[in-house]
Amino acid sequence: MNKTDARYRVVLEQRKGMRSINLQELWEYRDLLMFLVWRSIRVRYAQSLLGVGWAIVQPLFSMVVFTIVFGRLAKVDSDGVPYAVFSFTALVPWTYFANALTESAGSLVSNANMIRKVYFPRLVLPLSAVVAKLVDFSIAMVMLFGIMLWYKVVPTWGVLYLPFLVVLMMLTAAGIGTWLTALAIQYRDVHYSLNFVVQLLMYAAPVVYPVSLVPEEYRLLYGCNPMVGVIEGFRSALLGTVPMPWDLLGLGGGLSLFLCVTGALYFRSKEKIFADVA
Structure with missing residues (x-):
């Protein structure tokens, strides 16, 4: 090989340690992200008798049970x-969060054949589950405004x-x-136990009770659950029952950002084994 040819040699080496998050690559695969989002929505509703009604049934039935048990009794x-x-x-x-978490945790396992055959940034799979659940969330929000109108509660x-x-x-x-996605593909117990864990976590968030019942000295510790600030923020924004909980939102926002960055880095560090264990 002469000196001229040596300039065109490409050396492939395995990276060690944490791999950086390639945001440009994610942006280049945005069409794949939108395709996976659309596929998830279509699969969920295509052969369903209730169709989009499932987005209403889950929170609506939960509301009825909670109103009878916690509100009346x-x-x-x-x-x-x-x-x-x-x-x-x-x-x-909360329903959005629970469903997005469950779907994203199983996204690599359910798309194992796709992972083995073609290359694409694997982060697209859990992100598509998070985005797709916004459809259910939007439908439930319309239902929420309808209930507020029925009870004459003005935002x-x-x-x-x-x-x-x-x-x-x-x-x-x-x-x-x-x-959870990176852990679930290697340790299947994570996915199997997730529904049970999510049910328990609901009672660690102010879904059936107000934050005011939590002693003041434990308020910030309680706010380490990022969904606490989100839920209380929704009540403040829509119902005006409490001031906007900026302390909980600031704490929850910082923790959410930390989880996003560290989760993506951990996901990238395990990406090389996904095709083997999926």
Whole structure:
């Protein structure tokens, strides 16, 4: 090989340690992301009798049960608004978070054949689950406004903060989802136990009770669950029951961002084994 040919040699080496997050590569594969989002939506509703009604049934039935058990029987405080509205306002973001987490955790296993055959940034798979669940969330939000209208509850000007709260909600789901996705493909127990864990976590968030029941000295510790600030923020923005919880949102936002970055880095560090263990 002469000196001229040596300039065109390409050496492929395996990277060691943490691999950086290639945002440019993710952007270049945005069409694949949108295709996977559309496929997820179509598969969910194509052969379903209720169709988009499933996006309403889950939080609606939960609201009915919670209203009877916690609102009527246990007499849990609802910050001065009807308990049905109080609980449904929390169930909308929580249902999105729970479903996005479950779907993203199983995204690599369910797309194992795709992973083995072609290259693409694997982060696209859990992210597509997080984005696809926004359809269910939007439908549930319409239902929420209908319930508020029925009970004559008028949204406050804080509704302008909803886009920020939605972004924080998605950031939380994406951060925890990337961690669980990378763990679930190697340790299948993670995926099997996730539904049970998510049910338990719901009671560690203010879904059926207000944050005011938590002692003040434990408020910030309680706020380490990023969904606490999101749920309380939704109630503040839509119902005006409490001031916007900026302390909880700041703490939750910082933790969500930390989970997103570390989750993506851990995901990238394990990416090289996905095709072998999927």
